Amino acid sequence: MDDRFETLAELLRGHRVIIQTHDFPDPDAIATACGLWELLKWQGIESRICYYGRIEKTNTKMAASILDIPIYNAEELTDVTEEDYVVTVDGQKDNSNFTDLKGTEVACIDHHPYVTSYQYRFLKHQIVGACASLITGWVIDTGMPISQELATLLLYGIKMDTRNFSAGVTHVDIKAFDFLIEKADMSRIYRLENSALDLSDLRAYGAAIENIAIYETVGFAYIPFECPDGLIASVSEFILSLSSVRISVVYANRSGGLKFSVRSENSKINAGRLLHTALKEIGNGGGHATMAGGIVYPEYMRQFGDRHQTETIIRNRIMQIYRVMMEDS
Numbered sequence: 425m426d427d428r429f430e431t432l433a434e435l436l437r438g439h440r441v442i443i444q445t446h447d448f449p450d451p452d453a454i455a456t457a458c459g460l461w462e463l464l465k466w467q468g469i470e471s472r473i474c475y476y477g478r479i480e481k482t483n484t485k486m487a488a489s490i491l492d493i494p495i496y497n498a499e500e501l502t503d504v505t506e507e508d509y510v511v512t513v514d515g516q517k518d519n520s521n522f523t524d525l526k527g528t529e530v531a532c533i534d535h536h537p538y539v540t541s542y543q544y545r546f547l548k549h550q551i552v553g554a555c556a557s558l559i560t561g562w563v564i565d566t567g568m569p570i571s572q573e574l575a576t577l578l579l580y581g582i583k584m585d586t587r588n589f590s591a592g593v594t595h596v597d598i599k600a601f602d603f604l605i606e607k608a609d610m611s612r613i614y615r616l617e618n619s620a621l622d623l624s625d626l627r628a629y630g631a632a633i634e635n636i637a638i639y640e641t642v643g644f645a646y647i648p649f650e651c652p653d654g655l656i657a658s659v660s661e662f663i664l665s666l667s668s669v670r671i672s673v674v675y676a677n678r679s680g681g682l683k684f685s686v687r688s689e690n691s692k693i694n695a696g697r698l699l700h701t702a703l704k705e706i707g708n709g710g711g712h713a714t715m716a717g718g719i720v721y722p723e724y725m726r727q728f729g730d731r732h733q734t735e736t737i738i739r740n741r742i743m744q745i746y747r748v749m750m751e752d753s
């Protein structure tokens with residue numbers, strides 16, 4: 425398939441265009457959307473950027489304000505019709521993190537494994553470290569003049585999605601880095617990278633530190649209040665950074681049930697399979713080899729009894745499966 429920017433621009437020209445990121449957008453999704461918005465504008469095509477959910481983290485909010493481009497919560501866009509052309513970025517229609525927007529999805533720009541059976545009219549899909557690297561490739565290929573602000577946002581998005589060029593990096597990401605490094609404001613990126621935590625987030629870290637328990641190489645921590653998914657994931661990564669921990673299991677209260685975030689740096693333990701098996705019949709879990717998420721439904725929590733009984737049951741389930749997986753490998 426022809427996946428050049430020019431082909432996408434011709435498809436969109438003359439239509440009302442909406443760029444939709446995945447729900448709860450991260451810096452890579454924001455950077456991709458803004459880069460596409462600028463490319464289209466350069467070609468005389470107006471578009472609007474939107475997302476469902478919220479922009480949760482401070483550094484993502486800061487990234488979203490680098491450029492003077494309005495980014496709408498989809499609930500605010502009350503005039504969307506079936507006639508509008510929607511471009512999904514950093515994800516695909518029918519993904520669980522893509523709330524359906526009125527309007528017709530015609531194009532997709534994504535770097536995740538391709539799973540949808542939906543037939544897009546235009547597809548830019550490549551497994552690379554960051555979606556923003558695909559947009560940067562278009563900036564390079566078209567020769568569009570790029571501002572320092574856009575270069576900064578794209579480079580920040582790429583750095584975030586590749587964990588600072590250490591995960592899933594391809595030559596496409598390196599080429600993007602090489603192009604952007606000269607143009608980006610590195611002191612601004614440094615500041616963004618050091619603004620990942622809010623003061624209120626420390627409560628969750630504090631609670632997790634208070635009750636961390638390590639069994640073999642599995643670190644468990646419970647956050648006894650509600651907090652956003654992104655924060656639970658950050659705490660899970662923090663627990664994983666302990667030298668004695670190779671699997672982290674962090675869970676927080678969620679509407680009477682529990683919300684989980686699991687990380688694995690042990691290649692014998694697939695985090696998604698571990699959590700999927702552990703939560704079978706009491707909730708729902710799954711994900712990738714290194715990161716997974718899940719929930720325990722409220723109705724099971726009531727049967728478990730008090731907090732300590734609940735923690736024991738969860739821990740036993742996970743450790744039992746952990747040991748089976750270690751033996752099998």
Ligand SMILES: [Mn+2]
Binds near residue numbers: 453514535554555585
């Ligand atoms: Mn991404």
